[in-house]
Amino acid sequence: MGAGNHQTPGLMKPKADMSVVDRILNGEIRAAARLIRDIEDGRPVAREALKTLYTSSGQAFVIGITGPPGAGKSSLADKLIEAFRGQGKKVAVVAVDPTSPFSGGAILGDRIRMNRHASDDGVFIRSMGTRGHLGGLSAATSDAVTVLDAMGWDIILVETVGVGQDEVEIVRTAHTSLVVMVPGMGDDIQAIKAGILEIANIFVVNKADRPDTDRTVRDLENLLDMNLPSEDEWRPPVVRTVALRQDGISELMEKIQEHRNYLLSSGRLARFEEEKSAQRFAELLKEGLFRQVHDRIQHEDRLKGILEAIVNKELDPYTAVDRILEEKLK
Amino acid sequence: MGAGNHQTPGLMKPKADMSVVDRILNGEIRAAARLIRDIEDGRPVAREALKTLYTSSGQAFVIGITGPPGAGKSSLADKLIEAFRGQGKKVAVVAVDPTSPFSGGAILGDRIRMNRHASDDGVFIRSMGTRGHLGGLSAATSDAVTVLDAMGWDIILVETVGVGQDEVEIVRTAHTSLVVMVPGMGDDIQAIKAGILEIANIFVVNKADRPDTDRTVRDLENLLDMNLPSEDEWRPPVVRTVALRQDGISELMEKIQEHRNYLLSSGRLARFEEEKSAQRFAELLKEGLFRQVHDRIQHEDRLKGILEAIVNKELDPYTAVDRILEEKLK
Numbered sequence: 290m291g292a293g294n295h296q297t298p299g300l301m302k303p304k305a306d307m308s309v310v311d312r313i314l315n316g317e318i319r320a321a322a323r324l325i326r327d328i329e330d331g332r333p334v335a336r337e338a339l340k341t342l343y344t345s346s347g348q349a350f351v352i353g354i355t356g357p358p359g360a361g362k363s364s365l366a367d368k369l370i371e372a373f374r375g376q377g378k379k380v381a382v383v384a385v386d387p388t389s390p391f392s393g394g395a396i397l398g399d400r401i402r403m404n405r406h407a408s409d410d411g412v413f414i415r416s417m418g419t420r421g422h423l424g425g426l427s428a429a430t431s432d433a434v435t436v437l438d439a440m441g442w443d444i445i446l447v448e449t450v451g452v453g454q455d456e457v458e459i460v461r462t463a464h465t466s467l468v469v470m471v472p473g474m475g476d477d478i479q480a481i482k483a484g485i486l487e488i489a490n491i492f493v494v495n496k497a498d499r500p501d502t503d504r505t506v507r508d509l510e511n512l513l514d515m516n517l518p519s520e521d522e523w524r525p526p527v528v529r530t531v532a533l534r535q536d537g538i539s540e541l542m543e544k545i546q547e548h549r550n551y552l553l554s555s556g557r558l559a560r561f562e563e564e565k566s567a568q569r570f571a572e573l574l575k576e577g578l579f580r581q582v583h584d585r586i587q588h589e590d591r592l593k594g595i596l597e598a599i600v601n602k603e604l605d606p607y608t609a610v611d612r613i614l615e616e617k618l619k
Numbered sequence: 620m621g622a623g624n625h626q627t628p629g630l631m632k633p634k635a636d637m638s639v640v641d642r643i644l645n646g647e648i649r650a651a652a653r654l655i656r657d658i659e660d661g662r663p664v665a666r667e668a669l670k671t672l673y674t675s676s677g678q679a680f681v682i683g684i685t686g687p688p689g690a691g692k693s694s695l696a697d698k699l700i701e702a703f704r705g706q707g708k709k710v711a712v713v714a715v716d717p718t719s720p721f722s723g724g725a726i727l728g729d730r731i732r733m734n735r736h737a738s739d740d741g742v743f744i745r746s747m748g749t750r751g752h753l754g755g756l757s758a759a760t761s762d763a764v765t766v767l768d769a770m771g772w773d774i775i776l777v778e779t780v781g782v783g784q785d786e787v788e789i790v791r792t793a794h795t796s797l798v799v800m801v802p803g804m805g806d807d808i809q810a811i812k813a814g815i816l817e818i819a820n821i822f823v824v825n826k827a828d829r830p831d832t833d834r835t836v837r838d839l840e841n842l843l844d845m846n847l848p849s850e851d852e853w854r855p856p857v858v859r860t861v862a863l864r865q866d867g868i869s870e871l872m873e874k875i876q877e878h879r880n881y882l883l884s885s886g887r888l889a890r891f892e893e894e895k896s897a898q899r900f901a902e903l904l905k906e907g908l909f910r911q912v913h914d915r916i917q918h919e920d921r922l923k924g925i926l927e928a929i930v931n932k933e934l935d936p937y938t939a940v941d942r943i944l945e946e947k948l949k
């Protein structure tokens with residue numbers, strides 16, 4: 290990788306991107322923060338940097354934290370940071386809010402709780418919001434995790450605000466996903482989306498000093514019983530915590546370690562990485578192909594005519610697409 | 620369209636698809652039901668039929684109904700069917716459940732309430748669930764609406780089970796979207812996603828005989844005040860109903876008519892159709908291009924090698940995609 294030093298300067302590529310990458314690989318926080326902002330904004334320079342950083346990634350362990358607003362996810366993240374720091378691990382946090390336009394390092398709402406770690410060099414906290422396109426947030430989060438991973442953070446916590454489909458997509462890129470609940474959700478347990486049940490590796494019932502705790506834990510266990518895993522599969526444990534009082538944190542840390550061991554010993558980690566790579570490749574290919582063709586027909590001044598014909602029902606969108614696909618094959 | 624009768628039989632295209640289309644345009648329920656099932660299954664024959672049906676669509680008025688489970692959406696849909704039938708309109712209902720694998724005409728949960736209309740020729744009720752790929756459900760719903768529209772149904776109700784991102788995408792294809800709430804949601808109003816607020820044209824507070832009704836209506840109005848529309852824009856009204864007792868249904872019907880008038884008089888309907896066409900075209904193009912290239916590199920036996928290199932960090936997914944895009948340009 291150091292071969293560039295031997296090249297004649299005149300033949301070298303522009304250094305701008307290289308230096309950003311080098312600075313990030315050297316652990317420079319400010320360079321990483323700026324690149325993550327470029328990722329959010331979809332700037333091409335970010336994509337170039339990611340090419341190099343990707344090949345240096347793959348060492349970090351990624352933990353997703355999702356659950357309804359008010360479940361205490363940030364307090365829980367705060368305690369997990371503390372626990373991992375106690376083990377000497379470096380921890381980065383990506384706090385994702387699909388409903389918020391705020392980003393670029395803004396600390397959202399009660400995430401201020403995590404702020405006490407701000408002076409600790411072994412902790413890095415970054416917020417991401419919807420800058421523009423919603424669908425791109427899960428891809429942007431995945432890219433941000435790649436940056437932090439390449440940078441050498443041992444643990445990356447990805448925290449989301451809600452439990453919608455966006456959050457499912459975001460948390461799906463984590464090795465171990467925690468779904469945080471609060472007691473007394475009542476009917477809401479019924480409303481848990483199939484997707485959430487699929488992504489949860491560990492359920493956390495936080496604020497477990499509240500009266501309805503036993504019922505909520507029982508409801509969750511029943512739900513899990515209805516979806517019994519096959520023999521060698523992981524059954525998500527239900528862990529009780531009171532994050533603000535530190536209760537249950539060490540048990541939660543144990544379960545996280547157990548799940549990690551399971552991923553490693555069962556060969557699921559390898560399969561997980563394969564699936565994640567295939568998905569990321571497919572997303573990028575889809576987006577790239579579309580942009581290429583869309584730009585071309587727009588440049589050829591054909592897009593407006595096609596869309597008008599579709600609106601006027603003179604042309605159907607299926608045939609319009611078929612024709613473009615046939616052009617590409619020529 | 621009758622020109623085919625004059626052709627030499629040997630020169631005619633296979634009749635299979637044609638006859639399905641003709642039967643649907645003639646109003647045959649069974650043909651439509653089968654095509655909608657083919658759409659869910661993503662069968663190519665459905666796509667061919669949609670080409671013709673699309674150009675015959677564009678007359679129906681589409682109403683979306685979304686809201687949390689238990690809000691009484693099906694009871695409300697039942698009363699709206701009755702009211703539109705009273706005006707002599709033909710009504711089709713597409714009941715969408717992104718969390719359910721059931722489909723193909725199954726009536727889900729309390730949707731049985733709408734069943735009393737089953738013997739009425741002027742009413743057609745169809746359920747759609749997630750057969751396989753989740754992301755495809757909003758596209759499949761859009762296609763199903765095209766079929767029912769071409770068939771001549773005056774009103775198409777699209778009802779969803781929840782308020783997640785899937786539902787937002789599904790309801791976004793409706794001309795007028797109702798978001799149904801129940802009193803006493805408390806903090807849940809805070810948790811209403813930005814997306815939901817954007818798509819709601821009319822808020823319905825159902826079960827409005829409950830004690831917390833005034834507070835819920837006030838909370839909604841406050842929320843709307845914080846997002847004041849500009850002068851010529853529609854401000855979503857908040858309508859109180861008790862669907863089971865028929866209360867508020869005529870007011871709701873008036874508000875639906877008002878919104879329809881607004882769409883027509885403001886020119887928003889035309890813009891809505893333009894945006895919908897552009898979006899559908901983009902989705903189909905993205906999917907078609909991806910499938911074409913993905914199939915090609917899989918057929919050339921290159922996909923596995925690319926994915927392995929990505930997993931092993933020898934190749935990054937961005938460069939992999941760039942290379943494929945460059946091939947396409949040659």
